[in-house]
Amino acid sequence: MRTLTPEWTQELDRRRDGLVALRRDFHRHPELSFEERRTAEIVADRLHAAKLEVRTGLGRTGVVAVLHGDRPGRTIAWRADIDALPLTEIFDAPYASSKPGVMHACGHDGHTAIAVTLAEILAARRAQLAGTTVFVFQPAEEVFGGAEQMIAAGALDNPRVEEIYGLHLTTQTPVGQVRVMPGPSMASADFFDVEITGRGGHGAYPHLSADPITAAANILLGMQNLVSREVAAQETAVLTVGQILGGTKHNIIPAKAVMRGSLRTFSDDVRAQIKGRLAEYASNMARAYRTEARLTFEGAGCPAVVNHERETAFVRECATAELGPGALRSEPPVMASDDMSLFLNERPGCYFRVGIAPTDGRPRPHHAPEFEMNEDGLPIGLRLGLSVMLNALDR
């Protein structure tokens, strides 16, 4: 483990304003999942100018850029997600979103700016650099589609990546603090629909109908027992129904009702167990009400982010060396999800969180119109990223 030399530190200081300006440019021009054309073009242009080998159009709008150091070494990837969310920003700044209904409300503008700047810094000192660095700019994290497509398009092959790292900025952690956790650190996510089909009729004569609304209500309450009665007490899971659709009027029993929900957990076994039992449970319960239930999951979902032990210990060492021993914050895993998990299922690595909490004490939740980052956290993420990459390439 080597700490950054004064030359690298000077390079970081020199790029600080450019890093913030680039983040603000992405923030001003947010793009939704799989529509990140402008963002991808800027990334590709900048890294092309820095003389990296750039491949575009991976997983539709993704970019992969490869940097060969002059010395032999390992092949290490850095991943950044680049998409924004369908929200209208309420923060008033010259660099606020110029697109109503689209907003960088998760910090991916910062992730992209950090990754571009990191690539430029390493490229500028290629002569001192060992090994091969692969920068993966992934589209569509927010819909859990981008990572799968980037992997299928060969983002981790050719050159074959040995380890992968990346960061997520978080407003839940103060600037200067980082969260680097071994094992499960972010939850899996699966979205499902339960469609209940009955027989419609007059609200005054339910005995002549098969009421899907009553069936849905009972299925909804009962499904929570899958968590409390069928999952081992040491494990955790959350089942949430966020939408119920059905019916038109006070006194008409509809023929159909739909419930839409999500399942989150930290273990593949628990995830498979509940997914299997939910289907059985819903259809058996529906039958008790003379209705039929059909459960469908949207896509393949997103597995839990599970950091690898050795690579996580390594990032913790880098964080202690560069940011001081007080920088490491230990907090329980978060229930949010991220498809970085798919990369970590393919290669060892670590996904860590870097604090960007504003100092005025007002909450700035991710995925909310009032999201706002403290940009002082950006150079800290960049510094830790640089330390991780330099040390991993040369290990």
Ligand SMILES: [Zn+2]
């Ligand atoms: Zn997000």
Ligand SMILES: [Zn+2]
């Ligand atoms: Zn995110």
